[in-house]
Amino acid sequence: MRFIATADWQLGMTARFLDGQARPRFLQARLDAVRRIGELAGDRGAQFVVVCGDVFESNQLDRAIISRAFEVLRGFPVPVHLLPGNHDPLDAASLYDSATFAARTPEAVRVLREPGVCEVAPGVQLVAAPWFSKRPGQDLVARACAGLEPTPAGTIRIVAGHGAVSSLDPDAADPAAIDDAALRGLLDAGIAHVAVLGDRHSTTQVDPRIWYPGTPEVTDRAETDPGNVLVIDVDPATGDVTVEPVRVGRWAFTVVEQTLNAAEDVAALERRLAAIGAKERTAVWLRLSGTLTMADNARLERLLEEDRELFARLDLWERYRDLAVLPDGHDFADLHLGGFADQAVDELAGMAGAAAESDTDAESAQGALRLLYRLAGAAGGRS
Ligand SMILES: [Mn+2]
Known part of the structure; x- marks a missing residue:
């Protein structure tokens, strides 16, 4: 018996970090990924698709998002089971109880x-563990499984839940964490x-029989392996599970x-950015450090300005901006660190200037000066 497990579609996610023109493309990309899941179900002979929570980004969504999602789901060749998660819980404001949802629900949903x-x-x-609020205060998977007898012979049973498992939860005291040791039991x-579980957007094997499919289309730069679904086979005779x-x-x-x-470092960055394919579907966060002359910095600015039009996003990651710009003709004398530090700057400047370019002492002296310049906070007028 074959089925497809997926989760965290986050339909309607706005992605403010993307360029304005890229946002509608990204919104569409999430729906396109869903369409491919339907095609995959057909191609691979899956009996159904289960979406383990966070199907929608929130319960307060533009109705057009639901209509467009339904348009895609209407093309599904097999049933698709939607589990409410923490983003789209079955609370008083639930999208699943809205007039739009009720009026137009596709056959497959x-x-x-x-x-x-x-x-x-x-x-x-399926053993479903839907969310009824954003803070359930208990292990919903344990609750859904409570009191169940072992699966009858000839029946296949799949647990579908949402939330962090306790072994991977940084907040160990979270009462809603799924106790994966108990689940294994x-x-x-x-x-x-x-x-199969939602919530973790990177595809993750917790145990050979406990998996997070992850989000089918990336949502955050911290995700390590997003963009997948799981094709799962359960052998009815042996109960063996295969996950692909x-x-x-x-x-x-x-x-x-x-x-x-x-200058050659800027050229290397230029080559790295050029080597990235499908730029219109790629968002880049730059972590730049070092010290550039005004001329090299101007070259960097030009590069970023041109490439920014190609990528879905290309910008410095402000938290990791550690790039200084040396004023033209700067000789480090105006660092004015005072006392021994000034003396050290003089010595380093002497070393840096005196020897040939290939001289490693001169290179280290230059490196030390650039570092001093950066640490002294003389970073191109920023304070
Ligand atoms: Mn999610």
Whole structure:
């Protein structure tokens, strides 16, 4: 029995960090990824798709987002089961209870509203753990599984939940964390064959039978392996589980780190940016450090200005901006650090100027001066 597990579609996510022109493309890209999931389900003979929470970015969405999502889901060849997560919980303002949702729900769409077992195909059950508020205050997966007898022979059972597992949760005291040790125990006891979870946007194997599919299209630069769904096979005879991550995402969020101390470093950055493919679907955060002359900095500014029009985003990551610009004709004498430091600057300037360019002492002296300049806060007029 084959199905597709996915999660965290975050439809309607606005991505303010992208350039204005890129935002509508990104919104569309999330829907395109969903369309590819439907195609994949058809191509691979999956019986259904389960989306483990955060299908929508929030309960307060433009109606057009729901209509456009439905237009895509209407093309799905198999049922698609939507689990409400922390972004789209079944609370009083739930999008799943809105008039728009109710009026136009496509044939293929089923909302997993009830915690516990739900028959999705002959001999196939989901154990759903939907969210009813943003702060459930308890392990919803444990609650959904409570009191279940072992899976009857000939039946396949899949747990579908949302939230951080305790072994990967930085907030160990979070009462809503999913106790993955206990969940493993339930799988060992035959309560279910496999568990699929939303919330973590990077594809993650917690255990060979406990997985986060991750988001099918990247949402944040911190994600390590986004853009996948899972094609999962459960052997009805043996209960063996096989999981295959399949890429459906097309966008990339990238951090580019470069130290810039000379013209050739700017040229190297230029080559690195040129080598990135599909720039219109790539957002780049630059972490630049070093010290440039006015002329080299002007070259850098030109490069960024030109490339900015190609990328979905290309900008300095302000938190990691550590780039200084030397005024023209700067001889370091105006650092005015005082006392021994001034004396050290004089000595370094002498060393840097005296020897040939290839001389490693001169290079280290220049490096030390650039560092001093940067540390002294004389960074191109910024204070
Ligand atoms: Mn999410």
